[in-house]
Amino acid sequence: MGLFESFFRTPPSKSAAMAKERLQIIVAHERGGRRGSPDYLPALKKELLEVVRKYVPVDPSQIKVHLDREGDYEILELNITLPDEEPRSGRG
Amino acid sequence: MATVIVVTSGKGGVGKTTTSASFATGLAQRGYRTAVIDFDVGLRNLDLIMGCERRVVYDFINVINGEANLNQALIRDKHVENLYILPASQTRDKEALTKEGVERVLDDLRQSFEYIVCDSPAGIERGALMALYFADEAMVVTNPEVSSVRDSDRILGILASRSRRAEQGDPPVKEHLVLSRYAPERADRGDMLSVEDVLEILGIPLLGVIPESPTVLQSSNAGVPVILEEGSDAGAAYGDLVDRFLGKNLPHRFITPPKKGFLKRLFSGG
Numbered sequence: 001m002g003l004f005e006s007f008f009r010t011p012p013s014k015s016a017a018m019a020k021e022r023l024q025i026i027v028a029h030e031r032g033g034r035r036g037s038p039d040y041l042p043a044l045k046k047e048l049l050e051v052v053r054k055y056v057p058v059d060p061s062q063i064k065v066h067l068d069r070e071g072d073y074e075i076l077e078l079n080i081t082l083p084d085e086e087p088r089s090g091r092g
Numbered sequence: 093m094a095t096v097i098v099v100t101s102g103k104g105g106v107g108k109t110t111t112s113a114s115f116a117t118g119l120a121q122r123g124y125r126t127a128v129i130d131f132d133v134g135l136r137n138l139d140l141i142m143g144c145e146r147r148v149v150y151d152f153i154n155v156i157n158g159e160a161n162l163n164q165a166l167i168r169d170k171h172v173e174n175l176y177i178l179p180a181s182q183t184r185d186k187e188a189l190t191k192e193g194v195e196r197v198l199d200d201l202r203q204s205f206e207y208i209v210c211d212s213p214a215g216i217e218r219g220a221l222m223a224l225y226f227a228d229e230a231m232v233v234t235n236p237e238v239s240s241v242r243d244s245d246r247i248l249g250i251l252a253s254r255s256r257r258a259e260q261g262d263p264p265v266k267e268h269l270v271l272s273r274y275a276p277e278r279a280d281r282g283d284m285l286s287v288e289d290v291l292e293i294l295g296i297p298l299l300g301v302i303p304e305s306p307t308v309l310q311s312s313n314a315g316v317p318v319i320l321e322e323g324s325d326a327g328a329a330y331g332d333l334v335d336r337f338l339g340k341n342l343p344h345r346f347i348t349p350p351k352k353g354f355l356k357r358l359f360s361g362g
Binding site for chain 2: 014015016017019020022023024026027030031
């Protein structure tokens, strides 16, 4: 960088970083069931549901499995809506 | 056994035809019998880029329809030996590209050529799908720019699901990334996606980086594939790309900004 410019130039915009981040998100989303998104998700969901139902009676529609990617991380999100607490027998 | 290579991208204007012309010319220069086919029915341009537009008599669709035989339609390149061009039809519509017809022409070409380069049209419609369907390898031409990268990813999905290799469960189409119109100094400044950024997003092997260069326009003006401009950056980059495709292990050039002398740095900035 020239002497003159080093004093007066506005800082670089780094717009490439924005481009990369936006692309990573949209590309991961559009890949859907293709590359990147593992095909074990449905089976995983089914088994998880069975385990949970051993202990709590949940409706199959109340479990959501979602795989997300942020940079180098993959996030497996499991969301189970438990039914309203019912009065139990025995000690309260 | 001939190898069929599709040059594709999804997005238009990224350098598919420029790449097809230079890649095919480079293969022929190195002694391989090569045919290059324009799949852009209705918007043919490969003939213009390769400087043979005035010698087109019959085209790809004529051959598919049996109105001409392959030898009548193939145009012998005037720059290098071993290279033939099969132009697209300018008057028919894309529906004339039938899977059976394309397969028949490719099978005929396989008899006498070692490499068959298919220059795909932009988009993901019939012409593009036919260009990639029979491919053994694919060059995905991408610019360091968001819409081009996104479209390239889309094309990679189509290669993985709708090519003949995918449909028949054969080994997948071999993918190569060609990053074109690259400006290293802008990438260094953080104004342009870098080689690494694009590689990280698309996740396919890099075959070549073609620097942004005024020579590309000059050579298309003249109808001479830019690979023949050996003194230019872009020409040299295409030369390396062809050598790499043929198995040479060459380092990537033109991916870092040229070094400037002290005085130039002091007065020009950048």
